[in-house]
Amino acid sequence: MPCIQILPEVFSFLERQHGQFIDGQTRAPASGAAMLSVTNPATESVIAQVAAASEAEVDAAVAAATAAFEGVWAQTSPYERGQLLLRMADAMEAHGEELAQIESLTTGKSIHLSRMLDVGQTAVALRYYAGWATKISGQTLSPSFPSLRGERYSAMTLREPVGVVAGIIPWNFGPMIAAWKFGAALACGCTMVLKPSEFSPLTLLRMVELFTGAGLPDGVLNIVNGGGDCGQQLIHHPDVAKVSFTGSAGTGIKVGRAAVAAHLTRFTLELGGKNAAILLADANVDAAVTGLLQTGYVHQGQVCAAPERLFVSQERVDEVCEKMAQALRHLKIGSPLDEAVQQGPISNKPQYEKVLQYFETAHRQSQVLCGARAVDGTGYFVEPTLIRARTPQDVLLCEEVFGPVLTVMPYEDEGQMLEWVNDTPFGLSASLWTNDLAKAMRLIPQVQAGTVWVNMHTFLDCAVPFGGVKASGVGRELGSAFIDDYTELKSVIMAY
């Protein structure tokens, strides 16, 4: 099947001079600004240049967000904030194909996935937060102090927005992850400065222009571009009240440390995982294989919650490995803009090189059942891979690969399996595959993970909180959990 036609507006957007988005304006790159090259991972060609923010520009973005927080956004009612978020969702959908194409060109994500998640589910998330804007409230409470002179007491809590939030975003699902942050922040009355990944800033830069057209007031949402230095400047800024970070565990530790050292700035961290899928002896193998293929290899496995470890009851392991390897050999690899393709490229060169190193380790240390090779030719393409570990200590079973690689480990009894499942610093997600719901209910509390799925994996829903335990994070996004993170609770006690 041929690739889809790139829209003329996508070409003209890519050709533009990209800079920062501050106080409602796209700022042209300052003269002498360092430029970040955005590369199409399917072709290895540079498709756009984005200016990195200078220190003065980062300061200007925080100043704009502070002025908006104290001014226009403080005067905007919760109802109006919700209405704006709805219009922002509409604007995304109206330009959905354009945004999806920009996202696929910069990340190698299949066009289906860009349409479904980075446009469709991002709009869903904005509408979800729009609904919350009018429902964020405190409580009334009854103090029990003794009344000395006949006075009475009453108490209440107020939910106040924390202030300016710095959102630091990874490259895998930039628009959707950013919307989980700015949707929550704006619904609560906060303003934001976003720093997209230096590998994939383009879709967010286009989105924020569309939001301005939808009525986003100046300064409420700002974007600055750059790498770790830019992130650190934001974290250390005295006017940043909260840092909302999504990325790797290693960077997350640096972010958390910097936030505490800066001004005891509050922070939430959504980090990596080494997520286990557990196939019990009674599982429906065909359904499990189909489910794991869909979730372990989607976006080339570059999904934080995707299964990377597969623990299979000894008696089913050969059947599972055979069926998975067979299916993986038939996945169609190619351009993410070809609607028939199932595997695109790895999103960027450093990640591609990291995955290739894990392939070398797999060939040396474990048993490669299929894949574990780069695809010849241009682009960061690799074969979808299935590994069988020789020991629970195999590197492929311990470290986050963030690629299209699943490593299988057979187990003999459930005690042993649980020990291996939990023997990891991570705790983002896990799945149980079984027809025995009673057994699943007994195992769920014993699995150390922020989310446990049963007979499914990597299904996220706005109504359900998402986040990690152990080294997979601090805090939750989605559900109502965001309210604690984006508001301060003020207690008021009155005598009358």
Ligand code: NAD
């Ligand atoms: P990363 O940690 O390399 O970068 C994430 C962001 O942090 C980028 O914007 C980067 O520029 C910035 N950054 C880098 N160094 C920094 C520093 N010292 N201070 C401040 N900011 C800094 O992660 P990545 O490679 O972009 O993304 C992949 C990782 O993200 C994987 O580990 C994946 O599991 C994780 N992830 C987690 C979730 C989740 O919700 N838990 C979602 C998506 C991705």
